[in-house]
Amino acid sequence: MSEAAPAPGEPSGGEAGPAGDGGGHVAAGGGSRSGSGEAGPPELVGYLGLGSNIGDRRGQLAAAVAALPRHGVRTLASSSTYETEPVGEILDQPDFLNACLRIATAHGPEALLDACKAVERELGRSTTPPVPRHAPRPIDVDLLMLGDLAYASERLRLPHAEVTTRRFVLIPLLELDPELATPDGTRLADALAALDPAVRVRRAGPPLI
Numbered sequence: 001m002s003e004a005a006p007a008p009g010e011p012s013g014g015e016a017g018p019a020g021d022g023g024g025h026v027a028a029g030g031g032s033r034s035g036s037g038e039a040g041p042p043e044l045v046g047y048l049g050l051g052s053n054i055g056d057r058r059g060q061l062a063a064a065v066a067a068l069p070r071h072g073v074r075t076l077a078s079s080s081t082y083e084t085e086p087v088g089e090i091l092d093q094p095d096f097l098n099a100c101l102r103i104a105t106a107h108g109p110e111a112l113l114d115a116c117k118a119v120e121r122e123l124g125r126s127t128t129p130p131v132p133r134h135a136p137r138p139i140d141v142d143l144l145m146l147g148d149l150a151y152a153s154e155r156l157r158l159p160h161a162e163v164t165t166r167r168f169v170l171i172p173l174l175e176l177d178p179e180l181a182t183p184d185g186t187r188l189a190d191a192l193a194a195l196d197p198a199v200r201v202r203r204a205g206p207p208l209i
Contacts, residue, residue: 071118080099
């Protein structure tokens with residue numbers, strides 16, 4: 001599944017190697033990195049999920065894309081945007097607008113999670129109690145996959161625990177890469193085929209970039 005991240009204006013290439021910073025456990029051999037080190041740290045290719053159901057939803061998603069480079073994350077591609085009905089603990093709320101990004105970063109899992117959370121805070125996302133889980137929110141920036149890493153810590157799991165069980169995640173991910181698979185070999189196309197198609201996910205607009 002993993003691919004090396006091309007440096008700007010250069011073809012892809014590189015060798016497999018370990019990744020990850022902060023606490024936790026890395027399995028499944030690390031993941032592919034790119035670059036010789038001469039132009040900066042090597043990078044991993046990963047995938048982020050974006051979502052918003054408050055205010056200018058597409059504007060919020062676009063603002064997240066614009067903010068990511070300030071935190072060491074390059075966006076390589078965006079899926080289309082998708083209108084999705086709420087799932088989880090609070091169903092009585094506005095529909096979400098979702099998209100997925102293919103990104104490249106030299107961050108390990110914990111640092112990339114920190115970058116995602118920083119973008120959420122910049123765009124007005126509050127996580128201070130008593131905000132309930134799955135409440136309406138201006139922005140989600142979820143770390144879904146990073147290279148071929150299988151990773152677990154107290155605050156992060158890779159791949160994301162719901163990457164194979166949510167249609168609003170799988171449909172835009174498969175738009176970016178129809179052959180995408182998790183580190184254990186699970187094909188995301190097979191995971192999507194096993195889910196209930198009644199959960200509404202419809203294409204709403206063009207890619208964010």
